[in-house]
Amino acid sequence: MVKKVVENFKVEYLQVMDENGKVDKKLMPNLSAKQIKEMYELMILIRTFDDKAFSMQRQGRIGTYICYKGQEASQIGSTYALNDKDWMFPMYRNTAAYIARKHPMSMILQYWSGDERGLKSPDKLNNFPLSIGVGTQEPYAVGCAWASKLKKEKNVSFVYFGDGGTSKGDFHEALNFAGVFKVPCIFICENNQYAISVPIKRQTNSETIAQKALAYGIAGIQVDGNDIFAVYKAVKEAADNARKGKGATLIESVTYRLCDHSTSDDAKRYRSDKELKQWQKKDPVDRLEKYMKANKLLNDKYKDEVAKKAKEKVEKEVRIFENIKDPDPDDIFKFTFEEMTDELKEQNEEIK
Amino acid sequence: MNVVEAINSALDNELKKDKRVIVLGEDVGVNGGVFRVTDGLQKKHGSDRVVDTPLAELGIVGASIGLAVNGMRPVAEIQFSGFMYAPFDQLFTHAARIRGRSRGRFTVPMVVRTPYGGGIRALELHCESGESFFAHATGMKVVIPSRPYDAKGLLISAIRDPDPVIFMEPMRVYRAIKEEVPETEYTVPLGKANIEHEGSDLTVISYGAMLKYTKQALEKSDYSAEIIDLRTIVPLDTETIINSVKKTGRCVIVHEAPKTCGFAAEIIARINEKCFFNLEAPVERVTGFDVAFPLAKSENHYLPSEKRILKAVDKVMK
Known part of the structure; x- marks a missing residue:
């Protein structure tokens, strides 16, 4: 008779920069001053966009909009570590990642105003249309990564989802396939503590989401998702490993949405003011500013300039968006199949 | 050939002709499929191209969508059509809509093969005919051959089609009809009765x-x-x-x-x-x-x- 331990696991947590903007030099990723400034400028741009889009929804200028305030480090840190040719599979809260991946802001507004044409990825970018169904994007991100492996291309696929998305079977089947076929895929779980109103403790009884990777034989790590350097470092390492043929990684980016779930939600119904205030102290933008100030990368003049430029850029995109004509009635028939069937042609005639 | 042999022949032709074609599903590799539809294909074309997957229908179809989006031509097998409903979410939510949602930038040239129908004294969930679900979901083609010659020609058309195709195989006549079927490739067009x-x-x-x-x-x-x-x-x-x-x-x-x-x-x-x-x-x-x-x-x-x-x-x- 034998009773023994057959497997042992540990789950790592990574934070490079603390809430006061102090970094651990040993852990700090190799980023130039120019790169850090670029990341900061992107963060200001996307926060400006988020505020603008929210107010446009309130004014009736766009439809339901999904805000992402508070998750900027998580989305910019991750996209910044990847290439244009890598495949992004976003969910509805990843507008920040889209903007970082050069998807025109006017088109993002177009989509959220109910015009599907806004989802079309610019030609040279592999930005997949965001998933509205929760977690359903994970299985095909794995398939896409598998194709890259079969074609011996060095691209990785990265897929975003929330803590709620990890409760679904799709997540488990996707991670299992990723492990079995050892594909170059990065699973980025933005654990923002709530799936609309339901807290993480109701999604899982596991201590972390990261540890779920271990059950599928892939790498898993938990990072401070409000620390842009930690997110960047974890994603960069995951991508390097994926490109070297070492398979997939699950990254749990621990963060918090400082806004409602959507423009139709009221988070006060399920979150306390006290809790919100605690997380506001961890604001990812403030944190990077503190670091930059201490390292002489940011002064008041630069900060004002960045804010002004962001506002101008966003306003310009809003003007472009507002000049886009509504889709032609025929438009809804054009993309069901490569060639319209006779039946669709006939149905199309009905609206002429 | 019977229907099983004709489908095998179609897969063999397409695997040989087009490097992008990949056959995946439960038991399709070493075992050659529970109905032997993929018999011998893994030996001939390798385990990277005729792939035994985990027992997870949603995962199989989901992975196939991603393979198709990124340039492959996946032919997935769902062992019985009664197991099509977990992956139905992937089909309805994504496969059928990706061309539209990406405005033609991304497409899903994928085939999902599945034996359907009753009359073979099989177990529960092994006899269903769900074609109307797929037809009603919009954005997927639905092909149902009745005989060996058509099974081969339609499957080759389905694999070459630029859109997702549900290919429902008449299990009850898998071996009940025999007719002349060319070993070489040919197509029977989709949408022609x-x-x-x-x-x-x-x-x-x-x-x-x-x-x-x-x-x-x-x-x-x-x-x-x-x-x-x-x-x-x-x-x-x-x-x-x-x-x-x-x-x-x-x-x-x-x-x-x-x-x-x-x-x-x-x-x-x-x-x-x-x-x-x-x-x-x-x-x-x-x-x-x-x-x-x-x-x-x-x-x-x-x-x-x-x-x-x-x-x-x-x-x-x-």
Whole structure:
């Protein structure tokens, strides 16, 4: 008779920069001053966009909009570590990642105003249309990564989802396939503590989401998702490993949405003011500013300039968006199949 | 060849011809599939191209979507069509909509093969006919061959098609029909019905496994039936149906899927829209019933029988 331990696991947590903007030099990723400034400028741009889009929804200028305030480090840190040719599979809260991946802001507004044409990825970018169904994007991100492996291309696929998305079977089947076929895929779980109103403790009884990777034989790590350097470092390492043929990684980016779930939600119904205030102290933008100030990368003049430029850029995109004509009635028939069937042609005639 | 051999031959041809083709599913590799449809293909084309996957239908179809988006031509097998409903979410939510949602930037040239239908005394969830679900979901083509020659030609067309195709294989006649099938590649176009037998008294429409049994029943009838094999229900060859019904003025539709919202209802609606005044009698349908598919000892009560088919023929001929 034998009773023994057959497997042992540990789950790592990574934070490079603390809430006061102090970094651990040993852990700090190799980023130039120019790169850090670029990341900061992107963060200001996307926060400006988020505020603008929210107010446009309130004014009736766009439809339901999904805000992402508070998750900027998580989305910019991750996209910044990847290439244009890598495949992004976003969910509805990843507008920040889209903007970082050069998807025109006017088109993002177009989509959220109910015009599907806004989802079309610019030609040279592999930005997949965001998933509205929760977690359903994970299985095909794995398939896409598998194709890259079969074609011996060095691209990785990265897929975003929330803590709620990890409760679904799709997540488990996707991670299992990723492990079995050892594909170059990065699973980025933005654990923002709530799936609309339901807290993480109701999604899982596991201590972390990261540890779920271990059950599928892939790498898993938990990072401070409000620390842009930690997110960047974890994603960069995951991508390097994926490109070297070492398979997939699950990254749990621990963060918090400082806004409602959507423009139709009221988070006060399920979150306390006290809790919100605690997380506001961890604001990812403030944190990077503190670091930059201490390292002489940011002064008041630069900060004002960045804010002004962001506002101008966003306003310009809003003007472009507002000049886009509504889709032609025929438009809804054009993309069901490569060639319209006779039946669709006939149905199309009905609206002429 | 029989239907199984014809499908195997189609897969073999396409694996040889196009490096992008990949066959994946449960037991399709070493075992050659539970019906031996993929027999010998892994040995011939390698385990990277004929792939045994984990037992997870949603994962298989989900992975196939991603493979297709990124330049491959996946042919997924779902072992029985009763297991199509977990991946139905992937099909409905993504496969069918990616061309539209990306405005043509990303597409899903994927085939999902699945044996369907009853009559082989199989277990529960091994006998269903869910074609109407897929036809109604929009954005997917739905192909249902009835014989070996078509099975091969339609599958090659499906693999080369730029959009997602659900390929439903008539399990009941997998080995029941043999005919000459070329070893070399050829295509049968999607969306074209086949007039199996010309006739003048009435039009009888069927597809898949039921075609053989419909033909057998009609041999016992004195009427001259024009028998149409739909071959694909999306796209539907409405023209062939309407031309025939205009000629005969009478029509019977036979399928084994349940009656309510079964595909016969759609065909009747199109006949009403396009040639109602050519009809000499109301169109009859002979279908399965609105019950869960019965277990082996009762399945013959469910499946359209010779008696029910002939009764419907007599009714429209009165």
